[in-house]
Every structure is written in C-alpha cells, then in structure tokens.
Amino acid sequence: MSGRYKAYGEYKDSGVEWLGEIPREWxxxxxxxxxxxxxxxxxxxxxxxxxxxxxxxxxxxxxxxxxxxxxxxxxxxxxxxxxxxxxxxxxxxxxxxxxxxxxxxxxxxxxxxxxxxxxxxxxxxxxxxxxxxxxxxxxxxxxxxxxxxxxxxxxxxxxxxxxxxTRLSEQNQIAAFLDHETAKIDTLIDKQQQLIELLKEKRQAVISHAVTKGLDPDVPMKDSGVEWLGEVPEHWTIKKSKYFFDFVTSGSRGWADYYSDDGPIFFRIANLTRESIDPKLISIQRVTVPHGSEGVRSKIQKNDILISITADLGSVCVADNSIYDGYVSQHISLCRPNELVKSSRWLAYCIISDSTKEQLLGVGYGGTKIQLSLEDIKEFILCFPPLDEQEFIASYLDKELLNFEKLDDIAQQQIELLKERRTALISAAVTGKIDVRDWQVPVTQTESDEVMA
Structure with a gap:
C-alpha cells in the first residue's frame, strides 16, 4: 500500500507463507x-x-x-x-x-x-x-x-x-475501517458503472436520431405516418427492409458434423453484439465446408448484414474481411443488400436503432418476440435517405461510436483499478501490513458544522 497508511512499529515472521510478516503482538x-x-x-x-x-x-x-x-x-x-x-x-x-x-x-x-x-x-x-x-x-x-x-x-x-x-478490539477496528473504506470504493465503482450505462443510453440515442432524423438540424420535416417513428426528414421515404435486400436466408442444422480446427469461420450468436456492428471474434468456430447447396446458400460475402434471430434478437454486424467467405449458423439471418444500399453500415445502424428495437418489443407484432423468422426480418420499417446521406450517416456514427468506446474503456479501466485497490486494501489490513488502530471515521463538513453549532 502507499504511504497514506502507516505500518506497525514492529513485525515478526509469522512462519506462514501466505501471511508473511505480521505485527509482533499478533x-x-x-x-x-x-x-x-x-x-x-x-x-x-x-x-x-x-x-x-x-x-x-x-x-x-x-x-x-x-x-x-x-x-x-x-x-x-x-x-x-x-x-x-x-x-x-x-x-x-x-x-x-x-x-x-x-x-x-x-x-x-x-x-x-x-x-x-x-x-x-x-x-x-x-x-x-x-x-x-x-x-x-x-x-x-x-x-x-x-x-x-x-x-x-x-x-x-x-x-x-x-x-x-489478534485482540478482539483490534479485529473490530480493522473491520470498521474496511467497512468504511470499501464502501467509499464501492460507491466510486457504482458511479463508473452508472457512467457506462449512461454512455450506452447516449450511444443508442445518437444512433437512433441519426437514422431517423438525419444529421441536419435545419432540414424540413414531415410526418412519417408511423406513430412510434414521428417526424422524419421531408426528402426521406419509409420502406420495409425487404426492399433493401437481394435475399434473406439463414444457415441450417447439422453443421456440428463439419466443425474443425481449420477452415472458414462458422459465424454464431456469440459473434454478434448490440454494442457494435462489427463482428465479435473472441470465440471462433471453424468448419470444413460441406459440398452442395447448403454451403453455397449460407456463405458470407463482404458487406452482408448478419442478424441474430434467436438469442439477443436483433444483434447485428456487417461482414468485413475478417469473416469474408465464412458461413452462418441456423441462429443467424444472412441478408444481402441490393443497389438501394450504398452503405451496409448505415443499414446495420438502422437495425440496431431504438426504432427497430421498438418493433422487436411489440410495436407491429402484438408482443415481445422470442425468435424472429426470416419474414420478420423483411418487415422492419426503416427510414430511407438518399445514397450519399447513407454514407455520411454511417461515417458520422462510426466516428461518434469510437468516441463512446474510448470513454467506456476509460470507465472500465477505472473500475478495474478501484477493484484492485479494494483487494489490496483488504489484504493489507487483515494481515497487519497497515496499522489502522488509530483510525477514526472522518468527520464530514456537515457533521463538523453541527458540532460547532
């Protein structure tokens, strides 16, 4: 621990490896x-x-x-x-x-x-x-x-x-010290966790506003005709997602027989997240490609959009070079954009926006879905801007989300540092590496004022 806490006056070898030196009186x-x-x-x-x-x-x-x-x-x-x-x-x-x-x-x-x-x-x-x-x-x-x-x-x-x-009074003092100090650390951890949640909410709000209202605050607006969507830019149209895809398909069962240590990626639910439209490749399964139509039908091409249709509905990613020529499981919908889509990333952002989430949670469905069909994927109601705006929106969101990611990383690092400090403080106090016998609960300014009164 740092010099903030003093040590005991004298120590002795405990003779116990995990304890090391302990105060002489212990x-x-x-x-x-x-x-x-x-x-x-x-x-x-x-x-x-x-x-x-x-x-x-x-x-x-x-x-x-x-x-x-x-x-x-x-x-x-x-x-x-x-x-x-x-x-x-x-x-x-x-x-x-x-x-x-x-x-x-x-x-x-x-x-x-x-x-x-x-x-x-x-x-x-x-x-x-x-x-x-x-x-x-x-x-x-x-x-x-x-x-x-x-x-x-x-x-x-x-x-x-x-x-x-050690003496019971000293045990109680150490425990009181740790109750107070760990509570302060836990409060700081809670604040960082609250910050992370606020960042998630803000991130989602930024995505939803960009794909439903555009980036120009002065653009004329019109009623979308969709109650939960509200107003949209006047020059945009409203279309169902089926008009943006050449086809929508999914993998099928039976791929387990083709699992291998080599070969193309077999893309699964674990490789998708609602936190990003990029593939999550922490846990990768590879396959030996089966012959015939099944291998051809579920093969990923660059800029395809992959959507979860079972667990964590609506998680999305855009196929990049890391999963190009991979294959999807039966839990993933593989959607291939057509010429109306200049930016697959724009379309992916539309799908993870709150407006699409509203559709998953009952608007237009009559109840929360536990599984999506391929027909459901085709029925999403989306705002359709001109092609150049699609790229502009995608580029803007990529940049904004990178900033959110950096802030999130900083908060996560702070949490880890606080946890490490908590762990070190507990270990130091209970094994006598720091002396807290004279410690007293700090008097707050309010308490001090009350005493003076």
Whole structure:
C-alpha cells in the first residue's frame, strides 16, 4: 500500500507463507483452532440457503430474484441438510474459488457444503474480510485440487491453514475501517458503472436520431405516418427492409458434423453484439465446408448484414474481411443488400436503432418476440435517405461510436483499478501490513458544522 497508511512499529515472521510478516503482538493459530465444522441437522422450519461467490449466502428465494442460474431447490426435502446459524461461515465448491462465505442468515445448506462456527471469540466482520482476501484464497487453493476433480474442500484442508489472531478490539477496528473504506470504493465503482450505462443510453440515442432524423438540424420535416417513428426528414421515404435486400436466408442444422480446427469461420450468436456492428471474434468456430447447396446458400460475402434471430434478437454486424467467405449458423439471418444500399453500415445502424428495437418489443407484432423468422426480418420499417446521406450517416456514427468506446474503456479501466485497490486494501489490513488502530471515521463538513453549532 502507499504511504497514506502507516505500518506497525514492529513485525515478526509469522512462519506462514501466505501471511508473511505480521505485527509482533499478533499470534497465529491453525484454522481448526478458531473454527469448528458443524454438522447439525437442518431444523424443521429452516429456509434453504444458496451460496455463491457473487452474492454470498442468501435464502434461495432471494437468490432466485437475483437471477442466479445455479440455484436449485431441494426436491426431496432437507432431512440430510446442515443447519446454518447466523454468523456461521460456509464453504462450497461454487464459492471456493472466491474464498469462504459469511452468512448473516440462519437456515440450512445441502451436505455438499461445509459449515464453520467459531470456537474462539472473534469479530465475524473481520474474518468475513480475511477469509475472502486474495492471499488466503491462494493458500486455500494450494491445499487441494478440488476445482479440478469436482469435490468441495474439506474441513481438514481448511483447518490445516494457519490464520492470524489478534485482540478482539483490534479485529473490530480493522473491520470498521474496511467497512468504511470499501464502501467509499464501492460507491466510486457504482458511479463508473452508472457512467457506462449512461454512455450506452447516449450511444443508442445518437444512433437512433441519426437514422431517423438525419444529421441536419435545419432540414424540413414531415410526418412519417408511423406513430412510434414521428417526424422524419421531408426528402426521406419509409420502406420495409425487404426492399433493401437481394435475399434473406439463414444457415441450417447439422453443421456440428463439419466443425474443425481449420477452415472458414462458422459465424454464431456469440459473434454478434448490440454494442457494435462489427463482428465479435473472441470465440471462433471453424468448419470444413460441406459440398452442395447448403454451403453455397449460407456463405458470407463482404458487406452482408448478419442478424441474430434467436438469442439477443436483433444483434447485428456487417461482414468485413475478417469473416469474408465464412458461413452462418441456423441462429443467424444472412441478408444481402441490393443497389438501394450504398452503405451496409448505415443499414446495420438502422437495425440496431431504438426504432427497430421498438418493433422487436411489440410495436407491429402484438408482443415481445422470442425468435424472429426470416419474414420478420423483411418487415422492419426503416427510414430511407438518399445514397450519399447513407454514407455520411454511417461515417458520422462510426466516428461518434469510437468516441463512446474510448470513454467506456476509460470507465472500465477505472473500475478495474478501484477493484484492485479494494483487494489490496483488504489484504493489507487483515494481515497487519497497515496499522489502522488509530483510525477514526472522518468527520464530514456537515457533521463538523453541527458540532460547532
């Protein structure tokens, strides 16, 4: 940590690799001397708890509200489950990679979990931080190959790891310090995440305005005749998307038999995003091209427009040199623009605009679609500017979206730096690398004014 925090006056070698040097007054005990393994049978009225690295220990009902896909309710009762008291700690395979989870709830967990209860008087809040800090997690992982063989860590493995122990008052002070400081960091992270969401909204607004209102604020407008579209430039027309394509098709099932390590790209849902009209090539599948009409029909040409028709409906990209001569899956609609389209990128921006999203969400359909047909793709209502304006709009949006991307990258970097600082601060405090015994909650200006009054 930086010089903002002072160190203890004297240190000693803990004799424990993951702890290193600790304050001279601190002691070290094996985990089994601080925590015991509890095998108490679930009580009749216990609620079933779920454990995850992201959310910690929560009632199943609350975990499901948070959309945790790993939540599974016991179908045959909880007779074999283990009781958890408030302030117990829980180890599970799912949370093991991220440390050991603290429970502020009472309830029960399945036998796949190890329940820990303190046998010494401790600050649960302090150990909540300690058992989730990076050095401890590394020490925990080094004791077992459980992540590889599919078994959860045992109490014996946990109990053999040495943990620091200091006075209860000092534990409470460290925990109070971390509560305050991590809350400040979390607030800054939230602000950056809010900024990212605002950038997404602004980005979408810029796209939608450009493709439905144009770039000239002084151009005469007219009623489009479409209620949700409103006014459009007077010299533009309204057309269905089928008039912009030579054909609209998709891949078919059965391509898995042609997967290979070499060959052309097989373009899938994973290669599309609503965040960009460029291909997302993080995860690439390649194929050996089948003979016959199927290979010809679903082959990508440069400037084709690819649209998702199942998951994340309406995600779009324009085929560039990176996917030229590739092939599409059955989940992708391959659309080939005709002579009315001078810029495929303009047309792609139209499709990811809010005006098209409105159509996906029910306007003109009578309900939210969960899958698009090729006929649906042909029925999108789009604004049609002259050819030179298509290129102008596409060029403008390319430039604007690049600026948004840069701002987004800066915000993401700030979040990562804040997370790194949070991790480092927790590790330094719980292992005694910084001395916070004299720390006090800073007095705000408002509080100071109240005191003076």
């Amino acid at each position: 002691s070290v005990l094996m985990g089994k001397r601080i925590f015991s393994s509890i095998r108490k049978t679930a009580l009749k009225d216990d609620v079933q708890l779920a454990v995850s690295q992201k959310y910690g220990v929560l009632p199943q009902s609350l975990m499901m509200l948070l959309n945790d896909s790993k939540v599974m309710l016991a179908l045959k009762g909880t007779d074999s489950f283990r009781h958890v008291d408030q302030n117990d700690f829980v180890i599970s395979l799912r949370s093991f990679e991220g440390g050991i989870e603290y429970s502020k709830y009472s309830g029960c967990v399945s036998p796949a979990y190890t329940v820990l209860n303190n046998v010494k008087k401790i600050s649960h809040n302090y150990y909540k931080y300690l058992l989730k800090c990076a050095p401890f997690i590394s020490a925990l992982q080094s004791t077992t190959d459980s992540l590889r063989d599919g078994k959860s860590i045992s109490y014996e493995q946990f109990g053999a790891i040495c943990l620091p122990l």
